[in-house]
Amino acid sequence: MKRHNFSAGPCILPQEVFEQASKAVLNFNALDLSILEISHRSKDFVQVIESARSLVKKLLKLGDDYEVLFLQGGASLQFVMVPFNLAKEGGNPAYLNTGTWASKAIKEAQRLSTVDIVASSKEQGFNHIPKDYTVNENADYFHCTSNNTIYGTQMKSFPDVKVPLVCDMSSDIFSRELDFTKFDLIYAGAQKNMGPAGATLVVVKKDILGKTGRNIPAYLDYQVHIDKDSMFNTPSVFAVYVSMLTLHWLDQQGGIPAIEKINQEKANLLYAEIERNPMFKAYAVAEDRSTMNATFNLVDEAYQEKFDGIWMDAGINGLKGHRSVGGYRASMYNALSLESVQVLVDCMQELEKQA
Numbered sequence: 001m002k003r004h005n006f007s008a009g010p011c012i013l014p015q016e017v018f019e020q021a022s023k024a025v026l027n028f029n030a031l032d033l034s035i036l037e038i039s040h041r042s043k044d045f046v047q048v049i050e051s052a053r054s055l056v057k058k059l060l061k062l063g064d065d066y067e068v069l070f071l072q073g074g075a076s077l078q079f080v081m082v083p084f085n086l087a088k089e090g091g092n093p094a095y096l097n098t099g100t101w102a103s104k105a106i107k108e109a110q111r112l113s114t115v116d117i118v119a120s121s122k123e124q125g126f127n128h129i130p131k132d133y134t135v136n137e138n139a140d141y142f143h144c145t146s147n148n149t150i151y152g153t154q155m156k157s158f159p160d161v162k163v164p165l166v167c168d169m170s171s172d173i174f175s176r177e178l179d180f181t182k183f184d185l186i187y188a189g190a191q192k193n194m195g196p197a198g199a200t201l202v203v204v205k206k207d208i209l210g211k212t213g214r215n216i217p218a219y220l221d222y223q224v225h226i227d228k229d230s231m232f233n234t235p236s237v238f239a240v241y242v243s244m245l246t247l248h249w250l251d252q253q254g255g256i257p258a259i260e261k262i263n264q265e266k267a268n269l270l271y272a273e274i275e276r277n278p279m280f281k282a283y284a285v286a287e288d289r290s291t292m293n294a295t296f297n298l299v300d301e302a303y304q305e306k307f308d309g310i311w312m313d314a315g316i317n318g319l320k321g322h323r324s325v326g327g328y329r330a331s332m333y334n335a336l337s338l339e340s341v342q343v344l345v346d347c348m349q350e351l352e353k354q355a
Contacts, residue, residue, distance in 0.1 A: 004340035007318030008149050008293060008331040009171065010191040017245045017335075024241065035241050040234050045241075049230060052244035056203065059247065059255055060180040069202040069222070070230045070240050075101060075170045078187040078200065079108035082166055084220045086141045086185070087113040088212045094118050094139040094163070098155075099126045099148035100324065101168060113140070125325075126151040128285040137162040140212075141184070147172035149192075150322040152284045152295030152329065158182060164208045172292045173201070174250060175334055176260045184208045192292075193334045195243030198236040250334065259334050266332045266341045267291040273345045279303065279352050283325055297327030303351060310354075311347045319344070 005012040021035075028035040029044050038045055053068040071077070082105070087093045091113050095106045097120035109115050116139060119130035126148060135142045141164040147154045149171045158165065164184035173188040180186070184205045191197040202222065209223050218224050218232070225232050253259055271289060274280050274296050283295035298304060311319055321327040330344060 003315045003317045004343050005317045005336070006330045006332070006340070006344070008322070008329060009189070009333075010197045011318070011331055011333050012335045013195070013242070013246055014249045014335045017242060017249055020245050021238075021242050025238075035238055038237070040231060040237050045237055048241050048244050049235065052240055052247060055244065055247035055251060056201065059174060059251060060186075060203065062180055062203065065205055065207065067204050067206055067222075067226045069204070069225050070235055070243070071200045071202055071225060072198065072233075072236055074189040074197075074200055075168055075187060076104065078168070078202065079105040081202075081220050081222065082141075082143065082185065082187070083109040083112045084212075084214060084216050085209060085222050086164060086166065086212065087214075088140055089214060091140040091212070092116055092136070092138070094135045094142045096120075096130065096133070096142070096144040097122060098129055098145050098151075098153060100150050101148070101170070102143075102145040105143060105145070105168065109143070118142075121153075126153065127283060127288075129153050129155050129288045133159075135159060135161045135163065139163045141166050141208075143168070147290050147292050149290075149293045149329075149331070150295075150324050152282075152290045152293045152325075153288045154290035154292065156288065164205075172290070174247075174256060174259070175263050175292060177256050190239055190243050193246075195246050196239050198239030199243050201243075246335075262338065263291050263332065263334065266336065266338055267294065269338070269341050269345060270294050270330060270332070273348050277348050277352055279307075279355060280348060283327065292332060294330045294332065295321060295325055295327065296330075297321075297325075303355060306354060307347070307351045310350050311344065314343055314347050316340075316344060316347065 024035040056068045093113055094116045097117050119133035121128050121130050142161045143166045145168045166185045167183050169186050170189040171192045174193045186203040188201045190199040274282050280296050281299055319328050321329040
């Protein structure tokens with residue numbers, strides 16, 4: 001039996017995507033060639049990446065004023081590319097600090113600019129999303145992180161700002177309905193809801209580029225990648241292909257509205273048990289709890305060995321919390337079933353019985 005995979009990333013993907021991808025590794029498009037060995041400039045792969053781009057726009061309901069790129073380097077490279085492309089010389093970008101990855105993005109931006117950190121929840125262990133802050137209308141852009149995998153918090157709404165809105169959506173993109181036209185630049189590592197590690201999605205509104213006056217290194221320049229159709233260097237062919245399969249799977253499920261309903265059911269089920277069960281306590285404050293990553297701890301750590309044995313015996317994988325928080329983290333990405341969440345809830349109830 002396939003294990004119940006709560007890993008934070010790389011993580012669970014749809015089983016049918018694995019099956020399709022495994023066939024393509026052996027023989028792609030009846031070419032008698034593997035997807036791993038075809039040219040990235042062949043018509044077969046060009047069709048793949050064009051299909052993936054089209055699906056991104058369809059699912060996010062974006063028009064032709066946006067460009068879709070498939071790059072490499074994960075969100076970590078985007079921490080560098082964003083300020084290079086959007087921060088003016090002597091400029092002042094604004095950042096919201098809600099966790100480890102937001103902190104890393106801020107650190108990279110500070111190499112180029114004086115960063116205005118508009119708010120931070122660091123002193124409270126990043127257990128919530130700051131609400132009362134203002135963004136200077138003269139800022140070069142405002143950067144936020146929609147979902148914080150380590151701490152289990154998620155932005156439920158986004159501020160109306162008069163500057164370009166940039167968002168790292170690595171861990172919750174394609175999981176819930178938003179007005180994506182509100183964002184000027186979105187980036188996301190693939191290895192959560194979109195595909196395997198190795199590809200990075202960038203969705204950028206074309207009219208925000210070319211305004212910094214910077215001499216941008218070619219690889220860090222979004223416009224270079226746009227002009228080269230994401231092929232300035234050899235793209236991650238397999239990762240883009242599996243991402244295309246996953247996006248197609250999501251589209252067939254009914255798109256983001258359908259998957260959001262399921263994601264909310266999974267989150268409701270688990271958080272209700274965390275609240276009900278006296279053996280556990282949630283890490284994040286209730287109003288900011290993520291539907292993707294539920295973080296929780298044992299009330300009494302003496303039960304850790306017993307609980308670990310229970311969930312491991314039940315075929316659960318990837319439940320250990322990040323070292324920054326400890327405890328447990330249940331990542332409930334799009335492809336995780338409601339049944340898997342029920343198995344976890346059953347394990348939590350079993351610990352309560354044995355206590």
